[in-house]
Amino acid sequence: xxxxxxxxxxxxxxxxxxxxxxxxxxxxxxxxxxxxxxxxxxxxxxxxxxxxxxxxxxxxxxxxxxxxxxxxxxxxxxxxxxxxxxxxxxxxxxxxxxxxxxxxxxxxxxxxxxxxxxxxxxxxxxxxxxxxxxxxxxxxxxxxxxxxxxxxxxxxxxxxxxxxxxxxxxxxxxxxxxxxxxxxxxxxxxxxxxxxxxxxxxxxxxxxxxxxxxxxxxxxxxxxxxxxxxxxxxxxxxxxxxxxxxxxxxxxxxx
Amino acid sequence: xxxxxxxxxxxxxxxxxxxxxxxxxxxxxxxxxxxxxxxxxxxxxxxxxxxxxxxxxxxxxxxxxxxxxxxxxxxxxxxxxxxxxxxxxxxxxxxxxxxxxxxxxxxxxxxxxxxxxxxxxxxxxxxxxxxxxxxxxxxxxxxxxxxxxxxxxxxxxxxxxxxxxxxxxxxxxxxxxxxxxxxxxxxxxxxxxxxxxxxxxxxxxxxxxxxxxxxxxxxxxxxxxxxxxxxxxxxxxxxxxxxxx
Numbered sequence: 108x109x110x111x112x113x114x115x116x117x118x119x120x121x122x123x124x125x126x127x128x129x130x131x132x133x134x135x136x137x138x139x140x141x142x143x144x145x146x147x148x149x150x151x152x153x154x155x156x157x158x159x160x161x162x163x164x165x166x167x168x169x170x171x172x173x174x175x176x177x178x179x180x181x182x183x184x185x186x187x188x189x190x191x192x193x194x195x196x197x198x199x200x201x202x203x204x205x206x207x208x209x210x211x212x213x214x215x216x217x218x219x220x221x222x223x224x225x226x227x228x229x230x231x232x233x234x235x236x237x238x239x240x241x242x243x244x245x246x247x248x249x250x251x252x253x254x255x256x257x258x259x260x261x262x263x264x265x266x267x268x269x270x271x272x273x274x275x276x277x278x279x280x281x282x283x284x285x286x287x288x289x290x291x292x293x294x295x296x297x298x299x300x301x302x303x304x305x306x307x308x309x310x311x312x313x314x315x316x317x318x319x320x321x322x323x324x325x326x327x328x329x330x331x332x333x334x335x336x337x338x339x340x341x342x343x344x345x346x347x348x349x350x351x352x353x354x355x356x357x358x359x360x361x362x
Numbered sequence: 363x364x365x366x367x368x369x370x371x372x373x374x375x376x377x378x379x380x381x382x383x384x385x386x387x388x389x390x391x392x393x394x395x396x397x398x399x400x401x402x403x404x405x406x407x408x409x410x411x412x413x414x415x416x417x418x419x420x421x422x423x424x425x426x427x428x429x430x431x432x433x434x435x436x437x438x439x440x441x442x443x444x445x446x447x448x449x450x451x452x453x454x455x456x457x458x459x460x461x462x463x464x465x466x467x468x469x470x471x472x473x474x475x476x477x478x479x480x481x482x483x484x485x486x487x488x489x490x491x492x493x494x495x496x497x498x499x500x501x502x503x504x505x506x507x508x509x510x511x512x513x514x515x516x517x518x519x520x521x522x523x524x525x526x527x528x529x530x531x532x533x534x535x536x537x538x539x540x541x542x543x544x545x546x547x548x549x550x551x552x553x554x555x556x557x558x559x560x561x562x563x564x565x566x567x568x569x570x571x572x573x574x575x576x577x578x579x580x581x582x583x584x585x586x587x588x589x590x591x592x593x594x595x596x597x598x599x600x601x602x603x604x605x606x607x
Contacts, residue, residue, distance in 0.1 A: 221483070
């Protein structure tokens, strides 16, 4: 994908300014700054423990920053009502479906709990969203009965129900086989194109990042090292980035 | 410790504020009630019966030996209604239901389900805590009222059949009626309501603050049961002082 989708323009812009966060003595985010345009697929790529997921949790308001700010559509998330004005959704690494509820109940939870639609309408929307991610007919199954890839897609369906302006994906292809990873990656790209929703994807999966991103940010030890299009990121000669991008398993030579 | 107490008080306040949503969450409250009843009724019967039996067995021969046959029913009935049924059922429910609540909420916390709720703007206190606290606060007093009746029956059975006591069931209940008033049963039920709130809040709080993986859940469950029992004993004294004639 080369350019941000312009369909519908449902997405919002995101700006992260000088974000800092420490847990105890360990500084996890060291003044992170970047901005994401409305409708863009922005991939935050970096090795495990580089602060990617923590950053995502800040954007959706699950963690308060020590310093810095995050702006959604030019409004600080610390201002009241920002999350009501612009719906944000997050797809967690594990899917985070509620195990005691059926898949259908999980997907319709937002609408049911906020009483936004009558039950029949919720059932219709749930079936529609599940069908949109290729999971038609699994409404009555429990999350434990789904495979890893199906759980991730069910979590995407749940995120879509609130018609969000921004979807955050935390390692959407982790723990998936290569085929399922491709299906989930294609789903993210397709949703972005069809609805114009802004997507921020956190991943250490290089194939996913270069396959779906409009722009990529490389994060290492809590700092953004580089931001650019996939082609620009490939050209950067910074050793830390090249090491990450070109890391390969090599079998020890037998003597 | 002080942080825990502060968090518990805050959770209690937030749960009170969420009470107007109880009707909306009635399905969840009903499900919890069903689960508590199913999981506890048989145990409550057994525990209640044998508490009554052992109190009759311990006190009956001593009273009979001193010619106080007519006090056996009153002694057993009074101690079960005011003290033993609410405390023992509280301990039972803390172990049986409180631990399950902590494990369930703790697991939801560890596996990011509670974070997922927050991202959907669904407050965990409204969705998870309030229905459980309401359900246990309804269920425990009912179980205690039932346990009091079964406990009296256990006491009467032993009083009538034990060769060292030999107080007929009719005489046992006659004496019990003379000594135990409705206010004594209400005293026990009110106590159990307070214990239920404590168990529900402690269990949900420990679940919500769970950290780490399965080991963290195990630690939270242990803390939940131990803290509930300690608070039940402390509040038992305080409530008894307040409700004392």
